[in-house]
Amino acid sequence: MAQNKRSVFEMFKPGKGGQKLAPPKSRPLRSLASGSDQGTSVKPITNSKLESFLEKDDLALSGRAQLISLISMKERIGEGWNSVKGRLATAFESSLESSCSPNDNLFKRSDEEYIAIFSTQTAEDKSPEDLSDLCRNLMAEVARKFLGELEPDPDVARAIYGLKDGEYIFDREVREGSAKKGAEKKKTEGKPQGKDAGVSELFVSDERFDLVYRPNWSVRHETVTTYSVHAIARDVKGNCRYDYNVLKDKTALECLIGLDWLLLADAIETMEGLYFNNFRTVYSIPVHYETLFSTERVKGFLTRCRKIPEELRKYVIFTLAGVPDGIPVTKLQMIVSSLKPYCNSVQLECNSLPRDCSKYVMPGLKYLKYRLPDAASPDKNFWIKVAEFSISCKKHKLLSVLSNVNSIEQLMITREIGVNFLSGDIIGNYCEIPEHMQKIKWQELVNNAQF
Structure with a gap:
């Protein structure tokens, strides 16, 4: 469990969808x-x-x-x-x-x-x-x-x-x-194998690690339907790092696997608390390619996936991160088919913009995600590539997702291009607890972005 993490029932913020709720009632096993x-x-x-x-x-x-x-x-x-x-x-x-x-x-x-x-x-x-x-x-x-x-x-x-x-x-x-x-055992549960894999050794000392969520907006339905799960680490000065950048060594296999296990366990805990209090939203949970690289590693991750209650699996999207561009289709298909029993669908985070998305159909993926550069080039050629990516996704019945949409200009262009889902500063900041799926009209986003 994340360090210093409070109970989900103590973390609700006031306002829309943020009232403090009582713990879930017991219910009969069927x-x-x-x-x-x-x-x-x-x-x-x-x-x-x-x-x-x-x-x-x-x-x-x-x-x-x-x-x-x-x-x-x-x-x-x-x-x-x-x-x-x-x-x-x-x-x-x-x-x-x-x-x-x-x-x-x-x-x-x-x-x-x-x-x-x-x-x-x-x-x-x-x-x-x-x-x-x-x-x-x-x-x-x-x-x-x-x-x-x-x-x-x-x-x-x-x-x-x-x-x-x-x-x-x-x-x-x-x-x-x-x-x-x-x-005591749980403190070292994030240790796959090897002496350097203890949970306490995953992160930089004196940094606080926690879980945060970010809203994803459906362009077509004008609704926040999904919250992506992120790791966050804060140093003593309050500076933040996100996702696999929170690790002491993000190239170390033990650290990557350990973080994925921690993120999954904490996300399940939050999902259960919100579900029993009638909060409904979809969770996009990251898992690194290295965590699923071999059959043995897949088995280790799936052991933890089995802890996701069956009634919550339809609200889970696994997001594959760190997947190399040249991955064989059969390897990707093995990973996707292994995850499918424990989720609604699988999303691939692309390192670069693919122009032809046909190779992602056979493995059984549903979403392709691309993160805009922090300083996205205003160059026309860059946005042409984004448009080709969106068009190819539509052609092959895949859903396109763009993250790091941080300006009104990017919002306007991505909507015009026809991307399916957007996230970033313009949609909503990181939060400690997800809210309900909620309707946010296009004009409301534009108006908020102008202030």
């Missing part, structure tokens, strides 16, 4: 239906999904995850168990709805085990023992429908603090010890 329990929203939960829940310290260490054991009930029912077990999910669901918050969730791990995951609202003024008692009462209410009165054993409900190799961790101190080890 998993595979299970045989006779198809009429209920109580769904099975796999070890991997349960483990992912319990990796969150705020959930696990607060005792919000509770195991409800039906073994004693099974023993009491005896031979009639097989005819009863299929009706238990509905009975548990009914009891849960009548006595708990609608944001509390119940999952089925097996016929003999249910997992209750309570919301922050329910657990706010309760200890883990209180939540266990609540589950025992829930169990007693369900058992009453099948057995009459039943005094639940203390082991019927227990707080779960973790899951390791399929085994529960019921000891809070063991969990806290694991959490500390995990925190």
Whole structure:
């Protein structure tokens, strides 16, 4: 996670789309239906999904995850168990709805085990023992429908603090010890391999690294649809450097890969917070060619891509940076096809203006991006090349993107040329948190640029 990075819920700026929001509510997991329990929203939960829940310290260490054991009930029912077990999910669901918050969730791990995951609202003024008692009462209410009165054993409900190799961790101190080890491990997670790849060694010492976002404006729809993700580093004098220029050594493989991993992890965190608070926008996340150069490096990056929730992948565009002009089409196709399951589309950042974009069709790219020089030449020939780039993109059904559009003159020319998306000072500055997709009319941009 970025150094000194605050929670996304503390970073909203005031004004349009910038009100402070409450943390997201828990919501039920929708998993595979299970045989006779198809009429209920109580769904099975796999070890991997349960483990992912319990990796969150705020959930696990607060005792919000509770195991409800039906073994004693099974023993009491005896031979009639097989005819009863299929009706238990509905009975548990009914009891849960009548006595708990609608944001509390119940999952089925097996016929003999249910997992209750309570919301922050329910657990706010309760200890883990209180939540266990609540589950025992829930169990007693369900058992009453099948057995009459039943005094639940203390082991019927227990707080779960973790899951390791399929085994529960019921000891809070063991969990806290694991959490500390995990925190230490995370500090060096950006280290692919090699002694110089530690996160603390990626950046110039005494510089603050963080994540910022920049709006991209759709010319056709006159709407900010996308926010590109950028790294920013500030020195003690307040001077800023962006993207791969933040690295201590931007030619070092370990640094490039480490930064890509950090950017992806922090972007996912922001995306999740905004998504659960009903903010909808598309994120353009950079990934360097060196990070995806070999099959092994691709596998390493995709391991981190799997952490993008499935419902958010349609809001992700991966932007390939540092790709050499002469890259073989088959190599580019391999990279694009590897990324496709985890995103909406893939964008290529071009080092120079291509006049013929036909070679970018087969790999499966959707966008071609070019960054205008800091001092863009007013020479007519330069803008002719930009126009040829835009025309070739249209011809081959690719979308053209120009960044670093910083003046009213550049804005006028790029719109006339027919570029699809624009970003730069004239569109909007870097910001700590993206906003909603928002309509910005052409005339509004022109008027703002004149002041």
